[in-house]
Each structure stands twice: as structure tokens, then as C-alpha cells.
Amino acid sequence: MSVAPNGDPHEKGHASVVFERSPETSSPAGGPDRLFAGYIFDLDGTVYLGDQLLPGSRRLFERLSSLGREVLFLSNNPTRSPEDYAAKLTRLGIPTSAEQVLNTVTTMTSWLVRHHPDATVFPISEEPLKRSLATAGIRMSEDPTQIDFVIASYDRAFDYRKLQIAFDAIRTHGRARLITTNPDRFCPLPGGQGEPDSAAIIGAVEGCTGVRCEQNTGKPDPYMLDAALERLGLTVAECVMVGDRLGTDIRMAIDGGMRSALVLTGDTTLETLQASPPDDHPTWVIERIDHVLPLVIRTGGDDA
CATH class of the missing domain: 3.40.50.1000 (HAD superfamily/HAD-like)
Known part of the structure; x- marks a missing residue:
């Protein structure tokens, strides 16, 4: 079985870099210029690292909630239950139910x-x-x-x-x-x-x-993507996948025909991305998670 490639944590400073797979939704800031009905997020290295929210996380989920968008968290980590993950996210300041978490x-x-x-x-x-x-x-x-x-x-x-x-x-x-x-x-x-x-x-x-x-049964297998879409009640075209790993998060989205945003706060460095084949590239590359929102509705600041 092929396994996901891994790299070193990324050093910040590359928010303007964009690797586009579908030019119709590009934004000058490097992220989507439209909203989606559903947002699917990896956890480790994307929303948080350890017990610390990554920059932009809390503000992003507050905004998505106010906009009435569906949110689902995906994790390949089977050492916790969905209830455990929901409790952790809630404790960190992102109110979450177990039904919003799907893991292996x-x-x-x-x-x-x-x-x-x-x-x-x-x-x-x-x-x-x-x-x-x-x-x-x-x-x-x-x-x-x-x-x-x-x-x-x-x-x-x-x-x-x-x-x-x-x-x-x-x-x-x-x-x-x-x-x-x-x-x-x-x-x-x-x-x-x-x-x-x-x-x-x-x-x-x-x-x-x-x-x-x-x-x-985890990312990047289609079974995980199908389970996510079933949980959300949405189609591939209505959702975007946001994650930090090319070999799992982004590969699952590419294989399933879903748009994807690679966030450079976890596993994948800009150098790793540039050295990877074009077929492995996401729709967008963003420096931090809240840049998955269009610039016109994104709130600024560097807090979590």
C-alpha cells in the first residue's frame, strides 16, 4: 500500500503563492473568491497543532457559522473518538458536536x-x-x-x-x-x-x-470522501477540502474531483509542494486556514 508523503513543518511567508487547478475561482489573495455550501477540514496541522489553535482558526469557524455553512472535520487519527475530538475543539474555542467529526x-x-x-x-x-x-x-x-x-x-x-x-x-x-x-x-x-x-x-x-x-478506510481512500459527503448531504461540487498533506487530504480531493486548499501550517512545505508533480497540486495554496474564505468577507488579524 502506498502511504502519505511527509515533510517538515512550513515556515510562514508565502501566502501569495497559488497553484491553480481550476482558474475560474482564483483570488488575488491566493484563496477562493467564492463561498461553498460545505467545508471539510483536516485537523492536525490544519486547525490545530497539539493543544494550540493555528492562526485564523477560531475566527474562521465563527464566520462560517454566521454564514450558515456546513462544516465537517476529518481525521485519519484513530486514537480518539469523534466525541473526544468534538470535546477538544469545543475546549479550544470552536463549538463542535460529535456529528461534525468523522475519523477512521x-x-x-x-x-x-x-x-x-x-x-x-x-x-x-x-x-x-x-x-x-x-x-x-x-x-x-x-x-x-x-x-x-x-x-x-x-x-x-x-x-x-x-x-x-x-x-x-x-x-x-x-x-x-x-x-x-x-x-x-x-x-x-x-x-x-x-x-x-x-x-x-x-x-x-x-x-x-x-x-x-x-x-x-481513511484519507485518501474514496470511502472516506463518500462518508464525508453522505454525512453532509452535499455533492463534491458543493464542497472544498482543506488540509495540510498532499498525500492524504489533497490526494483524496483530487481523486474525488473536489476543489482543495492546501494550508502551509502543517506537514507540507512550499519546497515540498514545488518539487511535487503538477498532478499532486491543490486548487489553492493558502498560508493560514482563514484564507479559505473570500477576501471580501474575510476578517483580518493574526489571532487564532
Whole structure:
């Protein structure tokens, strides 16, 4: 499975740079010159980093609320539930309900319920995914002779015992398939730091079993985009995707035919963007998240 490319946090100062895919909506300030019915946002590196809102975030969401626009937050991070994310956003000053958050805990659970409701799974994951699977009635087991799917997820307690169970289920007994919540290589942390994400688990299982991961239920897979549009009740043409990663946020939008805005506050640097193929470029490049609003209705200031 291909995984999302990662780079270093971006140094500011490039708001005027625009990489256009659809010239009909360009703005001199580098962002859209129109409003959308729905706005889909990544979280880490886009809205906040760690426990700090990124510049423009609070003001943007206040404005979108006053304009009556639909907002949905997407995250590939399965270490928290939608309720956890909603509580965090609300605590940071962006009032949010759990229904406004869609992450890979939700999409993995819904994918299994829709396509393999009778399967037995072995989740290499943290508790939020396990709780969600249990609530949905998905059977879980550590018995390699019973496992139909090994779920490689973001698990900070991953160890050799879990790898052995996955190996036995896939290789020794030849019955389990490998799937993942998300393909990210690392999760960004404040100060330019990070920690290994699901790609590390995928790589370990693929490396010892020789199989390839068959399904990703996070960005950039179309399943995540379809789930987002279903939640919003809108079409691709009515929405814009805003995120900081070319390989997940922007790739999902491009593949789905949705307009996208890359914000240079997280994973992707301007240098990384300029070195990437044109087919990987977003519709717009913006220095900060509130620049996704048209200039004529955008409020100024550098506060969050």
C-alpha cells in the first residue's frame, strides 16, 4: 500500500503563492473568491497543532457559522473518538458536536458493518477503535484460527506479541486479510516532532507476511470522501477540502474531483509542494486556514 508523503513543518511567508487547478475561482489573495455550501477540514496541522489553535482558526469557524455553512472535520487519527475530538475543539474555542467529526474509528467500523458484518477481526489499535467495533457488534479475537481481518492501526502499544498474532492469522493459517484505518507514516506533534503512525504497523505486518494491505478506510481512500459527503448531504461540487498533506487530504480531493486548499501550517512545505508533480497540486495554496474564505468577507488579524 502506498502511504502519505511527509515533510517538515512550513515556515510562514508565502501566502501569495497559488497553484491553480481550476482558474475560474482564483483570488488575488491566493484563496477562493467564492463561498461553498460545505467545508471539510483536516485537523492536525490544519486547525490545530497539539493543544494550540493555528492562526485564523477560531475566527474562521465563527464566520462560517454566521454564514450558515456546513462544516465537517476529518481525521485519519484513530486514537480518539469523534466525541473526544468534538470535546477538544469545543475546549479550544470552536463549538463542535460529535456529528461534525468523522475519523477512521467511524469509517473502519462502518466499512466492516456494511461489507463484512459477520467477520472476526484482530485490531492492532488503541481503545477508541475497539470500543466502536464492540458497540457495532463486530467480533474481535486474538485467536489466529478465528481471525478474518487484521486491522493495522495507530497503536502506541504495538509489540511483538501482536505482530505474532497477525503473522499467524495471515501467514501460518492463511485465512486473514490485512486492512488499515489510515496509511499515514507519522502523526505530527508540536515543535516539528512526530511519532510513528499506522504505516509503521502496516510495514511490519507486510514485511513478515509478504501480503499487501487491501483496504484503507481513511484519507485518501474514496470511502472516506463518500462518508464525508453522505454525512453532509452535499455533492463534491458543493464542497472544498482543506488540509495540510498532499498525500492524504489533497490526494483524496483530487481523486474525488473536489476543489482543495492546501494550508502551509502543517506537514507540507512550499519546497515540498514545488518539487511535487503538477498532478499532486491543490486548487489553492493558502498560508493560514482563514484564507479559505473570500477576501471580501474575510476578517483580518493574526489571532487564532
